[in-house]
Amino acid sequence: MSAPSLALLPPLPDGLLLSYYGDDYTGSAAVMEVMSFAGLPTVLFLDVPTPERLARFAGYRAVGIAGVARSQAPEWMEANLPPVFRAMAAVGAPLAHYKICSTLDSAPHIGSIGKAAELAAPILGEGGGGWIPLVAAAPAIARYQAFGNLFAVAADGVRHRLDRHPSMARHPVTPMDEADVRLHIGRQTRLPLGLVDLVAMKTGAADAALAAERARGASIVALDVVDAETLREAGRLIWEGRGERLFALGSQGIEYALVAHWQAAGLIDPPTEPFRAPSAERIACVSGSCAPVTAGQIAFAGDNGFAPLRIDAARAVDEAEWERELGRAADAALAAAGQGRDPLVFSAMGPDDPAVAGLREAIASNGLAADDVNDRIGAGLGRLLSRVLRTSGLTRGVIAGGDTSGHAAMQLGIHALTALAPIAPGAPLCRAHSDEPAHDGLEIALKGGQMGAPDYFAAVKRGAATH
CATH class of the missing domain: 3.40.980.20 (Four-carbon acid sugar kinase, nucleotide binding domain)
Incomplete structure (x- = not known):
């Protein structure tokens, strides 16, 4: 994989880089964490912010809205998500992210990632690069995707394919019976799915693979990520393929990938001081x-x-x-x-x-x-x-x-x-x-x-x- 030519890379644009909606509250905080601790201040609102509340965080680089879509039916999504997506579009960030669980907690009848994508794409994808990147994996939290299949480390310390994971396969609401992200999400949407696989990500063929998937008509394109190299490559594909505005699906792996690319390309510096809070007497x-x-x-x-x-x-x-x-x-x-x-x-x-x-x-x-x-x-x-x-x-x-x-x-x-x-x-x-x-x-x-x-x-x- 060739290194980027720093002389040809424009700096990060001023103002907001990212807006996002998290389909549950903890996942929403995870995106804020990745961006903030990379030196990109991020605020997470627990509802669509008023202009007054948004103004209090002028100068921040990312704005998030936490939600509960993961536990809701498609009918709820149809009624409640479009106003949120319009609010995200209004802030004008070049990237808009629908944040999902890193273990794809969803089903056609509840927390449907596919339904959310169908609702968001016309609002958040206009003027974009014509594709919807999907990054579910995040090695920092022991989530890996290889040849379209998602793996996660369980409490026993072992990496399991998601449909054989001791807890995710037995999830009380959305048990995972399919580890291939294309098949799992394909049950939830009419949007065609594609994949840039591990071989392409590791051999410098990712751009060609992405172009081929888009030529075949794929709207959502999953990106394999298993290590630091493929994480950076995923970030590069997303950032360079964003057009005027890009809508993305994924876990906080989206932000991990972007930060990895931005740091490798010299667009941001790694933080020099650790983030730490004082101890509390009791909690x-x-x-x-x-x-x-x-x-x-x-x-x-x-x-x-x-x-x-x-x-x-x-x-x-x-x-x-x-x-x-x-x-x-x-x-x-x-x-x-x-x-x-x-x-x-x-x-x-x-x-x-x-x-x-x-x-x-x-x-x-x-x-x-x-x-x-x-x-x-x-x-x-x-x-x-x-x-x-x-x-x-x-x-x-x-x-x-x-x-x-x-x-x-x-x-x-x-x-x-x-x-x-x-x-x-x-x-x-x-x-x-x-x-x-x-x-x-x-x-x-x-x-x-x-x-x-x-x-x-x-x-x-x-x-x-x-x-």
């Missing part, structure tokens, strides 16, 4: 995740001074019972904080926890929609965390669980986040911006279920990852 945490990674983190926290407190999520099938359960758990969390411990309220310890089956049975026996109950659980955990933080005076917290984070963060009155310190790839510590004085300046981490080392909660407390 408060809530978790609605049933991922095995989070289960291990809860167990580690319990062995290292935290106070794990179980909440019975099955009670959420009855609103009155759920409010009583939230009150009980909040009282227990405040008591733990009063004793100098770090409360960690959780609903399950991994996918095999009997609580997971118990919740499923309670939903079925009451004839309720699982989405409605899950939304109620997430919102309830957010109200619980808000009460604990307000009452105890604590100023740092964690929300674990991709879907949980979105609904919980809404209850804190947060309208924007900026990145403070890296804790784990995809799950940074952030500063909250709120019109509510009690939560303005709150330090908060939103963690997806599969993200982070075993000591994640302790790392948030001390303000830095383990090295």
